[in-house]
Amino acid sequence: MTGDLQLTCSDCGQEFTFTAADQAFFRERGYAAPKRCKACRQAKKMDQGGGGGGYGGGGGGYRSAQTQGTTVICAGCGQQTTVPFEPRGDRPVFCRSCYQAQSGGGGRDSRRPRGGGRY
Ligand SMILES: [Zn+2]
Numbered sequence: 633m634t635g636d637l638q639l640t641c642s643d644c645g646q647e648f649t650f651t652a653a654d655q656a657f658f659r660e661r662g663y664a665a666p667k668r669c670k671a672c673r674q675a676k677k678m679d680q681g682g683g684g685g686g687y688g689g690g691g692g693g694y695r696s697a698q699t700q701g702t703t704v705i706c707a708g709c710g711q712q713t714t715v716p717f718e719p720r721g722d723r724p725v726f727c728r729s730c731y732q733a734q735s736g737g738g739g740r741d742s743r744r745p746r747g748g749g750r751y
Pocket residue numbers: 641642643644645646668669670671672673
């Protein structure tokens with residue numbers, strides 16, 4: 633039986649507990665002992681997140697109840713972006729720069745119903 637280990641985080645220098653359960657878990661997976669505390673590890677993870685491609689969601693029921701925004705793929709450049717609304721399927725969603733390029737771009741044929749003087 634192994635006990636808990638006190639390790640020192642290489643990032644923030646704080647001591648953190650590497651519990652026996654965690655040790656078993658790490659050994660099972662073939663991981664080396666962690667060098668960072670949980671908080672720093674999580675910060676690191678957030679840092680790296682969103683990098684590599686190939687993470688095209690398979691459409692699993694990942695529907696967060698957050699109203700922060702929805703992650704979508706820009707119809708213009710194909711990059712992942714976040715929009716502050718829930719896109720409907722019937723119109724393409726653009727990232728901010730593509731959207732601005734579209735609406736702010738050339739002033740050709742602005743089809744704006746310029747009817748009455750009211751807004
Ligand atoms: Zn730390």
